[in-house]
Amino acid sequence: MSDLAQSLTAAHRAFLSELFPGEDCLFAPEERAAFSADASLERGMPWAVVRPERREQVEELLRWADLERVAILGRGRGTGRVGGAVPAQGGVVVSLLKMNRIIDVNERDFVAVVEPGVIAGDLQTACAAKRLLYAPDPASVRISTIGGNVSTCAGGLRAVKYGVTRDWVLGVEAVLPGGRVLRAGGRSHKDVVGLDLTRLFVGAGGKLGLLTEITVKLLPLPEASASVLVGFSDLGASLSGAQAVFRAGVLPAACEFMDRETLRAVRLIGADIPLADGAEGALLFKLDGTGPGVDAEIRALTEVLKPLDPASVEVGRGEAEERLWSVRRSISPAAYQIAPDKLSEDIAVPRGRVAEAVERAHAIGRERGLTILCFGHLGDGNIHVNILHDARQEGEAARAEQAKDAVFRLAVELGGTISGEHGTGLTKASFVSEQLSPLALELMESIKRTFDPHGIMNPGKGW
Amino acid sequence: MSDLAQSLTAAHRAFLSELFPGEDCLFAPEERAAFSADASLERGMPWAVVRPERREQVEELLRWADLERVAILGRGRGTGRVGGAVPAQGGVVVSLLKMNRIIDVNERDFVAVVEPGVIAGDLQTACAAKRLLYAPDPASVRISTIGGNVSTCAGGLRAVKYGVTRDWVLGVEAVLPGGRVLRAGGRSHKDVVGLDLTRLFVGAGGKLGLLTEITVKLLPLPEASASVLVGFSDLGASLSGAQAVFRAGVLPAACEFMDRETLRAVRLIGADIPLADGAEGALLFKLDGTGPGVDAEIRALTEVLKPLDPASVEVGRGEAEERLWSVRRSISPAAYQIAPDKLSEDIAVPRGRVAEAVERAHAIGRERGLTILCFGHLGDGNIHVNILHDARQEGEAARAEQAKDAVFRLAVELGGTISGEHGTGLTKASFVSEQLSPLALELMESIKRTFDPHGIMNPGKGW
Incomplete structure (x- = not known):
């Protein structure tokens, strides 16, 4: 990763300005700042922000970025909670909000085809108008994009019956570093030809390529x-x-x-x-x-x-x-009635161990003089652990961080995961190796190199 | 692949005999012959058949096989229809039928943990006894193993509501060439940490490693x-x-x-x-x-x-x-009332195009003087196309093969797949490139090399 560009040259800027005319390429600091954060507390200033309208622009961008070793960070609405879209090491942020067409909602094939910038809730609404159900329902559904949902394998409220985003993606079109276009899967509800590249992109956190089109399955809308x-x-x-x-x-x-x-x-x-x-x-x-x-x-x-x-x-x-x-x-919002600051985590454990996990999470808080709220998706064993604290009080922020560490270790100890739906991004990157084995990490790195040999896609984030 | 061993040496045989004592290692031709075929018409004689009872044996086997470049073919009950388990180029067949423990059916976690040799229907039954549902329901459910179901991403009758095997696998334990043990996923119903190695194994057709344990999710049994x-x-x-x-x-x-x-x-x-x-x-x-x-x-x-x-x-x-x-x-069985021979294919198309697919499949038969039956999983667009013929009649087998080719092209033309659930194995290997792009195939080969650098796992099969 060390051979990535450390900044943009004048030639780089000229290239980007030409490929993304006018307001589709932002260099001014006050404009870039709007793309420096997400719903976590992490921040990082992008060197430039570009807003493609067509896949061909994405192809040309990734051809260039791969040659020039410029880091590329795809971005939807920036509602992620772990810094996954934050350019902590700089790079070019690619806002996909202009690629926001609902291309097809098809009541004969029971599929929808959308561009990544479509708001997930808008897709739900368009489907419901035809009495069709797109079931994944993350809490952010009204403000997050389908591209972000797929990249993070968004979970949500209805996963206990309907599964997570992964279970609804039938096909993807993605542009890879170098500008090549991969089409995997499609409109068939069943397809067992080849390795499952489609689901490999689900939850990959923008580390393999940029999604430019997504095909999802639909069900009849329950009456x-x-x-x-x-x-x-x-x-x-x-x-x-x-x-x-x-x-x-x-x-x-x-x-x-x-x-x-x-x-x-x-x-x-x-x-x-x-x-x-x-x-x-x-x-x-x-x-x-x-x-x-x-x-x-x-x-x-x-x-x-x-x-x-x-x-x-x-x-x-x-x-x-x-x-x-x-x-x-x-x-x-109510959590702030108890304390002005919180760390929001989203561990998951085997469903039968939720009681033990909650009890021990409470104890972790008590031992450190902190209130910990637990709530969430019981049906999936997915617990939102909110560690409340007051950062203005001496040592409390540090104690909250210690509590977070302890909660993550608890999740792994109980046979669970440090993230049921938020991902790891920046905030949990250092904890990934407590859950995943060295072998699993080695395989993931190797698979990533297959798609992204120079490591330009969303560098510096956890698996 | 050309550096794979072409036969077993005396030292190889001694190694296998020691690792798999007594009847767990078969060399006699009449014993090996029972492992030379599956439900397709393909055949190939294995050099040896081994029957591990414990994961440690599998580890040692794959350490050896990787060093000695000996092809390894995992095998369940051999009910596959495309020759996926047939050792067409020789090699060592690993029958996983002795690893057949149902380790856990857990009504608190809503998961089951099984070894690969468990018959899928036995798992269903064990779950139903605790009022739990394991929904994947391939036609072979009473005779096929869960390991085979996962390796082929078995589909079946209930996929329209409940999805395919992929949607039910929460975790796998697999031994990779070289003998390393990978554990991916687990008992959590939600888990978004890392690339999705778990589902990469689903439908991989035994080309990445050998599954030794599988964790699946369960639902309440409908009343x-x-x-x-x-x-x-x-x-x-x-x-x-x-x-x-x-x-x-x-x-x-x-x-x-x-x-x-x-x-x-x-x-x-x-x-x-x-x-x-x-x-x-x-x-x-x-x-x-x-x-x-x-x-x-x-x-x-x-x-x-x-x-x-x-x-x-x-x-x-x-x-x-x-x-x-x-x-x-x-x-x-009834199909044989019309003609003594048949080719059974399982294309899938977008659901709204089933009518067109069936009509054109019938026309493909008529043009060649053959009867073609179409039936199957309408809800998934998954059509079983049976091409009936009489191989004793001059030219009829060849015309049936031509019809098969035309049916595959039809599926791809309609935006579908040459296999909704059977896989490609030997019988469809030459058609895979009509569906998958060169880029997709290149990525799959590269991912395979990550897991299996010397190409020992089930060589010569289609993606």
Whole structure:
């Protein structure tokens, strides 16, 4: 990686200005600054920002960048939480927001074809208009791009029933360093010819090439949905409740949990919460399918929860369903009621070990005098661990960092992962080797060299 | 590849005998012959057959084989249809049938951990006993191994709702040439750390290493199922019917179609078919979920089919459901009522182009005086094309081969694939380059060299 260019020459700038006319090439510091960060606290100034409108520009760009050894960082809306899109070592940021056509939403083939800059929620909406479902549903769905979702293998709320982004990608078109165009997969729902290059790009974090077109599969849009918010006396009862629901054969589209501290934060912002005051643990289910099927699942769910004596059970349909989910959505802002700073992590563990993981995460916080909120996608074992602290207090930021380290080690110890959906980027790069073996890392590096022999694609990020 | 050993030396044989004592190492021609074929018509005699019981033996074997440049072919039950497990160029066949422990079926983590030699249907059964679902359901499920299913990314009947084997594999343990053990993925349902080595092994056809342990995800077992066999006046009406069902928001677990010639074959064996005599096209749906949900889906399905005036609609539950599926299962043997020989192909096309694909496949047969049956997984666009012929008749085998070529070209022309689930192995190896680009093939070869620098793993097979 050491032979990468350390800055842009005048000739480089001239090349970029010609390939990306006018406002499609930004050099001014105040313009570049807008592309220096993402939703993490990481920062790095790009040397230039370019905004391709056509694949041919991307081809020419990557031909040039490979020859000139200029680092290239693809970027969607910059909603990532780990610095994956941050040019910490400089380089040229390629904003793909102008490649934002929904090329096809096809109700006969049950596929959609989109450019990477399409907002994922816009794709969902376009599909729903044709009574089709694009199910991946990361919390950022209304603001993040499909290209970013694919590059990070975005997860989200509905993964327990519908899987993650990986499970929905049928084909990709990508431009590789050197400017060659790879087309892998396509519109066929089944295809077993060749190694699975399509899914290799899913979650690759922009380290293999730049995606220029994505084909996803679709399903029929379920006709009905409903949600149920259940309050419990404590977190243990909540987790037993979730086990009981799954054991009853109910497969919810979403199964979220919230611990006591999370509920305390949500109550502090005065939200109108349809949850018993005494509840110190909560589950939020979403069910979808046919109308009668959803009704049956709600009956089964409330029935199997009865022996656990829930503090409250609130069923919501239509607008009332939205009200239940506003509780979940309020967590992130509410956390700041408890402390001004937080580290947001997203470990995942085998589903049966969530209780142990949460209990030990709480202990990690207690030992360091910090409040730790745990909530998230219980159905996938994907726990959002928010380490709250006040960086103005002497030593607290350092203690929060120590807690983060301990949480990551806990995840690995429990047979889980340091990231269920955010990726590693900059903030977790140094922890990757605690999860992945030297052999796995060696294979990944070698595969990367196959696509990117000079290491120009998003350098310096974790696997 | 040319530096691979051309035969075993006496020292090689001594090594193998020591590592695999007694009956776990076979050299006698009559014993080896049992491992020379699969469900294709391809044949090739292995130089030796070994049967490991433990991963450590596999490690030592692949350390040796890499040094000695001896070709290694993993093998499950040999049910593949394309010669993928056939040692056409010799080499050592590694039967994994003794590594057949179901290590864990876990109702808390919703995962199962198995060795590769477990019969896929046995895994399904073990899961169902704990009210858990392992959904991939290839036609061979009762006789094929999970290792083979993963190596070929087996598809099957329920892919339309539940996806293919790829979508169910959470982790693999594999021994690579040189004897190194790779562990990728694990028991977490979500994990975005690193390149996706896990799915790279799914469908890799034994060309990267030998799988020694597989972790799959499970879902709650649906409480109810029912099936519906619908007869139509012709295939066009059948395909319109399927579109109508999906448009109505019904997502069947399976959606099979049968064309006129397929129904003729099935009737010739005198099967008791619950289908109107006049039906010249048929759909077979399977629905699963809650009891009321399944009822609702059956109502919706029969309602939207009414305008298409189906010749018959037969709903089956319990044992009656089995009777409907016996029609589907009888196709393979029934085909021999029409002609003594057949080529069985499994193209897939975008779902909306199935009608065109079937029509043109029939024309390909007619032009060559051959009967071609089309049936299969309509929901995935995965068409089983059976080219019937009589090899004893002058020129007919050659015409069947020509028809096969034309069918493959048709699939690629329609934006589809030459294999939806069987793979390419020996029988389709020469067609792979018609579907995959030179760049894709170059990347696959390079990735393979990363895992297998001397090309010892299952050489001579198509991607």
